[in-house]
Amino acid sequence: MTSPIHVTSEIGKLKTVLLKRPGREIENFTPDMMPRLLFDDIPYLPIAQKEHDYFADTLRDNGIEVLYLEKLAAEALDAGGDKVRDDFLEQMLTESGYATGTIHDALKEYLDSMNNQDMVNKIMEGVRKNEIDFVPTDLVSAAETEDYEFYMDPMPNLYFTRDPSACIGEGLSINHMTFAARQRESLFNEIIIDHHPRFANKGVHVWRDRNHDTRIEGGDELVLNDHVMAIGVSQRTSADAIQDIAKNLFKDGHFDTVIAIKIPHNHAMMHLDTVFTMINYDQFTVHPGILGEGGHIDTWTITPGKNEGELHLEHRTDLKAVLKDALKLDDLDLIPTGGGDPIIAGREQWNDGSNTLAIAPGVVVTYNRNYVSNDLLRKHGLKVLEVISSELSRGRGGPRCMSCPIVREDI
Ligand SMILES: NC(=[NH2+])NCCC[C@H](N)C(=O)O
Known part of the structure; x- marks a missing residue:
């Protein structure tokens, strides 16, 4: 039986994706509710829907099946x-x-x-x-x-389908999310996996369900290849949740390495995918603001320990070297958001300039407003499909956040 879920990379040709068309929830609140609802502004619904339909059409035009959460x-x-x-x-x-x-x-x-x-x-x-x-x-x-x-309360963040669940291999995590504003969201994912004819009783493996106190969100979960994941240690994902899912992945799956990457814990960079995405076999976007002196950042490479259920952790700070080793690559192209200019990088990261959705190796969907980062991606040889973004970006998420890949071709 072929699994209804199959995701063994961030970049394999995208076949099926889960979206949520923004509905009344994105304007059913007042400014004083915004911080709690994790929004920075109130989008104008008709335009947000138009932009979202444009995004969905861009995916469909590239042969991708679009499913809707609702x-x-x-x-x-x-x-x-x-x-x-x-x-x-x-x-x-x-x-x-x-x-x-x-x-x-x-x-x-x-x-x-x-x-x-x-x-x-x-x-x-x-x-x-x-x-x-x-x-x-x-x-x-x-x-x-x-x-x-x-x-x-309304659930305005639902159009960021990336976060309440994450497809990994032939399974998924259904996430216990950090803030009350989003915690009920993954009930929809749970009901779909348990009862939708497309997924129920089809051997989908739940690596980690939503019944936990420790926190993990899909924006932090990156499937680099069929045995390596990168997971952000972030405002939204805790170290103990990472170790928990790593144990389950090592025990029952084809994964043997999880690279935990520590990023600043703040609203602008709430998930790893707001500052770091994989866009080709050997190319990544990186927001320069996460790298410390000499380009260093805290990472822990987690592999199975000596005895079953144990983990081995290695702390390193050279991101490029860590990725090269894990992915067995001779070289890597880390492309800085905004070309590295601190003002442009800060501004474009805020509007998700690092948050690219790869729909095939070297082919990415991005917001058109991040024109400096987009030009740079093209200069680095990528094919960039821009989507309109004035209203959608007010929720602090870009094309990767707005999509949950369900099936990708193997790379
Ligand atoms: N994968 C992502 N980066 N998602 C962005 C989610 C944005 C949303 N407003 C939140 O704070 O939760």
């Missing part, structure tokens, strides 16, 4: 039947803060009156208090902040 989630619920729908809704309500009580009951009745697609869309865009006509009476309800508009 559609797969509803189809998974259709396939799962009443009990699966009910369990999903209960879990979603519990994780939204309502395991029991009159608000739970009112929300359940409201969402339960919808068909699966409408219910999924509604949960994604958030439920405001004024949508439901009822007077709360119990203790849970009395504890609500009265002037807060929402019962269930």
Whole structure:
């Protein structure tokens, strides 16, 4: 049986990808909610959708099958039947803060009156208090902040499908994410893997599920080849989660090396893929801001230890040498975002100039606004497909963040 998931590199010809078309969730909030929702501005929805459709068309024009998260989630619920729908809704309500009580009951009745697609869309865009006509009476309800508009917060980061799950080999990680604003997102991925006919009972290996306290996000998980991964030690991914997934990958998969790369823990560089992406057999984008004196950065090369379940860690700081060794390459081209100019690099990194999506070796999709980095990529021999980016970039994610590869050809 061929696996519905197959990703053995960052650069193999992309065949199938998972996207989420931005919906009302990306404008269903006020400026004071922005920091908590991990947004820096409120995008203009019609233009964001136009830009996203352009992105999806660019992928389709290159022969890539585009799947949509919101559609797969509803189809998974259709396939799962009443009990699966009910369990999903209960879990979603519990994780939204309502395991029991009159608000739970009112929300359940409201969402339960919808068909699966409408219910999924509604949960994604958030439920405001004024949508439901009822007077709360119990203790849970009395504890609500009265002037807060929402019962269930919108999930504006859903269009960054890269993060709640990550396909690795013939399996995936379904992630326990760092901030409350994103933690419910991976419930959609879980329901899809468990119940969508395309994935359920097809031998998909879950390397690590969402039932953990330690944190990992897909923007930090890079599959360099069929035995080497790079994982960011970042604002979003903790060292213990990396060691946990490394053990599982070494035990049941074809992977034998995980390179943990420590990056600054801040909002602009929240994931490894905001500062470092693989774009060809021997080419990477790198934001110069992550490299210290002499181009050094903390890395740990993790390999299986002597006894089963043990890990061996080697600390090194020369990124280029570490990558050359792990990938068995004589040389490497690390292309600096913004050409290395500190102002341009800072500005273009902020708008995801390092966040390239490779759709084949040496062929990348990037935001058109990062024109200095894009020209430089072309000078280094890459084929660059630019997509429009005024509104989408306000969520702090680029083409790699907005895509979750499901199937790639082997390199
Ligand atoms: N893979 C990525 N770099 N994703 C970017 C996610 C951006 C999103 N606003 C967040 O903070 O979570």
